[in-house]
Amino acid sequence: MSILSVTGVSRAFGGVQALQACSLxxxxxxxxxxxxxxxxxxxxxxxxxxxxxRADQGAVRFRDEDITGLRPNQVFxxxxxxxxxxxxxxxxLSVLENMLVATQRQEGWLRGLTRSKSSAEEVATALxxxxxxxxxxxxxxxxxxxxxxxxxxxxxxxxxxADPQVILLDEPAGGVNLTLINRIAEKIRAxxxxxxxxxxxxxxxxxxxxxxxxxxxxxQGCNLxxxxxxxxxxxxxxxxxxxxxxxEEFEGVAGA
Amino acid sequence: MRHxxxxxxxxxxAALALFPVVVTNPAYTTIGVFTLIYMACxxxxxxxxxYTGYIALGSAVSYGVGAYTMAxxxxxxxxxxxxxxxxxxxxxxLLATLVALPIGAIALRVRRHTFVVITIAIFFVFQxxxxxxxxTGSTSGLILPFISWNESYYNLPFYYVGLSLVIFATIxxxxxxxxxxxxxxxxxxxxxxxxxxxxxxxxxVKLTGFALAQFTIGMAGALYAMFVGQIFPQFVFDPLFDxxxxxxxxxxxxxTLVGPLLGALILESFQQWLTLSFSNSSLYLILFxxxxxxxxxxxxxxxxxxxxxxVTRRSAREKAAVAAAETTLAGSGA
Numbered sequence: 001m002s003i004l005s006v007t008g009v010s011r012a013f014g015g016v017q018a019l020q021a022c023s024l025x026x027x028x029x030x031x032x033x034x035x036x037x038x039x040x041x042x043x044x045x046x047x048x049x050x051x052x053x054r055a056d057q058g059a060v061r062f063r064d065e066d067i068t069g070l071r072p073n074q075v076f077x078x079x080x081x082x083x084x085x086x087x088x089x090x091x092x093l094s095v096l097e098n099m100l101v102a103t104q105r106q107e108g109w110l111r112g113l114t115r116s117k118s119s120a121e122e123v124a125t126a127l128x129x130x131x132x133x134x135x136x137x138x139x140x141x142x143x144x145x146x147x148x149x150x151x152x153x154x155x156x157x158x159x160x161x162a163d164p165q166v167i168l169l170d171e172p173a174g175g176v177n178l179t180l181i182n183r184i185a186e187k188i189r190a191x192x193x194x195x196x197x198x199x200x201x202x203x204x205x206x207x208x209x210x211x212x213x214x215x216x217x218x219x220q221g222c223n224l225x226x227x228x229x230x231x232x233x234x235x236x237x238x239x240x241x242x243x244x245x246x247x248e249e250f251e252g253v254a255g256a
Numbered sequence: 257m258r259h260x261x262x263x264x265x266x267x268x269x270a271a272l273a274l275f276p277v278v279v280t281n282p283a284y285t286t287i288g289v290f291t292l293i294y295m296a297c298x299x300x301x302x303x304x305x306x307y308t309g310y311i312a313l314g315s316a317v318s319y320g321v322g323a324y325t326m327a328x329x330x331x332x333x334x335x336x337x338x339x340x341x342x343x344x345x346x347x348x349x350l351l352a353t354l355v356a357l358p359i360g361a362i363a364l365r366v367r368r369h370t371f372v373v374i375t376i377a378i379f380f381v382f383q384x385x386x387x388x389x390x391x392t393g394s395t396s397g398l399i400l401p402f403i404s405w406n407e408s409y410y411n412l413p414f415y416y417v418g419l420s421l422v423i424f425a426t427i428x429x430x431x432x433x434x435x436x437x438x439x440x441x442x443x444x445x446x447x448x449x450x451x452x453x454x455x456x457x458x459x460x461v462k463l464t465g466f467a468l469a470q471f472t473i474g475m476a477g478a479l480y481a482m483f484v485g486q487i488f489p490q491f492v493f494d495p496l497f498d499x500x501x502x503x504x505x506x507x508x509x510x511x512t513l514v515g516p517l518l519g520a521l522i523l524e525s526f527q528q529w530l531t532l533s534f535s536n537s538s539l540y541l542i543l544f545x546x547x548x549x550x551x552x553x554x555x556x557x558x559x560x561x562x563x564x565x566x567v568t569r570r571s572a573r574e575k576a577a578v579a580a581a582e583t584t585l586a587g588s589g590a
Binding site: 072101 | 436439440442443445446447449450451452453454455456457458
């Protein structure tokens with residue numbers, strides 16, 4: 001059963017049609033991959049799903065609820081977390097404070113005024129998650145001092161704070177070394193085993209093909225092909241799309 | 257370090273509390289009252305603008321609303337001149353907060369630089385309205401009920417009410433900084449969209465912070481009106497006020513607790529002293545300009561951060577030196 005479904009979503013920026021009747025289904029408990037040449041609309045699709053960009057047309061459903069047009073904080077509160085392609089953390093806060101920003105509470109905003117920054121319980125959860133991604137020893141450090149790879153891990157960790165059911169990762173393996181890529185893949189598998197659903201945009205084909213249950217290829221703002229990694233790899237349309245887009249990625253698809 | 261800082265706060269508070277006891281010359285205690293008013297305003301301004309990074313340059317709207325609350329209510333309610341008028345100080349703060357809600361709802365729809373421009377524009381709408389409507393007394397201003405306290409102690413009640421405002425603003429600022437609400441404001445400063453995507457209700461947080469910051473500024477405006485006894489629209493809705501409190505916070509250290517207090521203490525007392533000594537009320541503008549060039553060039557993050565960095569660096573160096581010495585000792589002993 002699909003936990004997240006995108007139906008016929010279109011979005012234009014000026015004269016550029018970033019998404020053109022794009023549809024996508026993500027099964028509950030799966031790891032879904034989203035690939036395609038640069039500019040094919042992957043990140044825009046993420047932005048539409050998470051509320052950062054409004055769709056001109058089409059609908060986004062999460063379980064049985066229509067979440068089209070909700071604001072990012074509302075989408076997050078419903079259980080869809082995301083990371084960004086270029087990591088976005090709160091640089092002048094400590095690593096632990098970064099985690100606490102994401103803590104969700106069922107309370108009126110006026111109560112946030114009087115309540116302290118965090119309860120002992122929330123701090124314990126945050127430290128546990130930092131430990132899970134392997135940067136617990138950096139908790140007191142100012143986040144701006146983290147390396148790029150550590151920022152990726154922090155972003156993954158603070159998305160987990162709210163215990164989302166679906167996690168959207170925008171290029172989790174981009175710009176990090178092989179050891180860290182393996183560590184991230186291992187964390188994704190571990191979380192998936194706990195029942196979390198993933199949707200991953202990634203250019204690293206080896207990463208996508210080894211990790212994902214299903215892969216969707218996007219081309220010119222539209223979903224071109226969906227299938228198992230094996231099916232997608234053999235589909236001639238995919239080769240065409242990549243030949244038209246970026247050749248460096250073509251080799252990754254065909255050569256595997 | 258923590259004991260050290262607590263002692264410094266206590267010492268600072270004691271110095272402020274004892275100042276009018278030691279220095280009894282009314283000319284100097286007047287400087288004290290103005291300085292305290294600015295310390296309260298700069299701290300309150302910093303509680304929103306320093307924490308969120310939204311630099312508001314229209315705070316004189318709140319100051320003016322507070323001042324006119326004091327003037328209009330005391331005049332039209334035929335209040336007996338005297339201490340009972342102090343009750344209008346919190347009322348001025350309350351009205352400033354209420355006026356700030358629609359202003360914030362409009363101005364906070366835009367980000368960063370546009371926000372700055374919008375707050376300036378809204379400020380001028382208020383200033384021009386105040387100058388051009390009748391009930392503000394227009395350009396001839398309003399005269400408040402005359403308080404006939406003896407000159408030798410006239411300043412004292414104002415001084416201690418002013419000090420109370422400073423204490424209130426500082427405690428509020430510290431409590432907010434430690435609260436979840438404060439953390440959300442700091443997150444907005446660093447990356448507003450990311451905060452939104454992590455469930456922070458950014459609009460509500462910004463508007464609450466903005467309105468809350470106006471409370472002390474409105475109270476300060478009311479206290480000012482009562483203190484000087486006569487107000488003019490162009491002096492309570494003063495663009496220099498907008499810029500001054502922001503510059504005070506910048507000089508001391510934006511987003512820090514002690515920075516705005518320090519900045520206001522230095523700048524306002526200096527300005528008042530210049531006015532007193534040279535009876536030239538615009539000389540300070542030239543000196544301020546020069547001073548800010550120096551600050552921007554040599555300590556762009558303000559005095560507090562500059563000093564803190566120096567201290568941490570020195571203690572790190574000392575620690576390294578001690579460690580090196582120990583290694584040498586261990587080496588020579590072996």
